[in-house]
Amino acid sequence: MTDFTILGFLAYGPKSGYDIKRLMAMSTAHFYQASYGSIYPALGRMEKEGLVAAGRADGSRRLRRVYEILPAGRAALAQWLGSPLDIAKGPAFLLARLFFLGCLAPGEASEAIQGFKDAAGKRRAWLEGATEGLPQQPDFFQASTQRFGLEYYAFLESWLDRLGKDAAGRRKRSSAKAKPKEGS
Amino acid sequence: MTDFTILGFLAYGPKSGYDIKRLMAMSTAHFYQASYGSIYPALGRMEKEGLVAAGRADGSRRLRRVYEILPAGRAALAQWLGSPLDIAKGPAFLLARLFFLGCLAPGEASEAIQGFKDAAGKRRAWLEGATEGLPQQPDFFQASTQRFGLEYYAFLESWLDRLGKDAAGRRKRSSAKAKPKEGS
């Protein structure tokens, strides 16, 4: 997740490793935060891979290695954002995608949300089937964890459904603003 | 999490590493599953630490190293179940505790649930505060991840509240069965 989160931040403008750490602490801390021990090596690796480019900061300042994202980096980010999500890995992985969905075209973002919703739905269906596979009757708390799964994925599905609709609504409104509206 | 999950399964009876893997696939797969590369080394380590003891399986069978939990292992398990939970690590860590809460006395289990609920509440309050610390106005999707956090922790809190009440109700009913009820 580290690499893509870094690319996501760089997609909004050039930043140093230090900047990225500070931004994470401010805005993504509730689902993900990387240490310098992850960030700096990741930046170095991605530079070698041609995803980002390092430049020095403007003139008089102290050592500040400012990275900017390259086209290959944008492509990798977009590919990640659109790739199938393993919803079972927990909400952090979902939120990391969601947070940077603004980097995609509105249509692609909506498709991605739909994909996340489908993933939650599939997982819930799987859990429903898995519950029957249990050999002995589970105790109260074991049954509860099973029920939690079902209710959690239902929550996710309805939340993502609403998000998809809100995003579509936003899209409609902004295109209506762009072109003067017809009718009414 | 591996060690405690293994201890949790052993608390219900002696098992081999292979048994534990199979049980995980059947009953905890939706939130946690360990590989042999985690399970066997963990069993070996915990044997050295005096938490579990290995015996051979009864008589004629092939090589089967069956482990049983020792009092020190039960103590470690109970301590883990009652220790403060970092709710931000995701639902898997909550569910791992919940799944084995039947290993505690009913009163202790209720206390643990209350602790989990408090953790979710604190986290939600922290998130509410953190939202205001944001410097620039976030874009639509960035604001959405923030909102998700708030709604997710609210969901967790109310779910755990209901679980606590159900568990308490169960406790009352079973003690009422034990002693014939007084009044009415």
Added chain:
DNA sequence: TTATTCATGTAATTTGTTACATGATTCT
């Protein structure tokens, strides 16, 4: 007899955290 399942284990690799090392710049 051959494939599958039972059964245990190790080695290489991955991924990340924590702590340390270093030093410039700005604030008090």
Added chain:
DNA sequence: AGAATCATGTAACAAATTACATGAATAA
């Protein structure tokens, strides 16, 4: 002058995964 913050990086350690190696017992 001294403390705090800016800024980058490395080394030691931790925890797990994947893939490999091995072989007995059972079902086809």
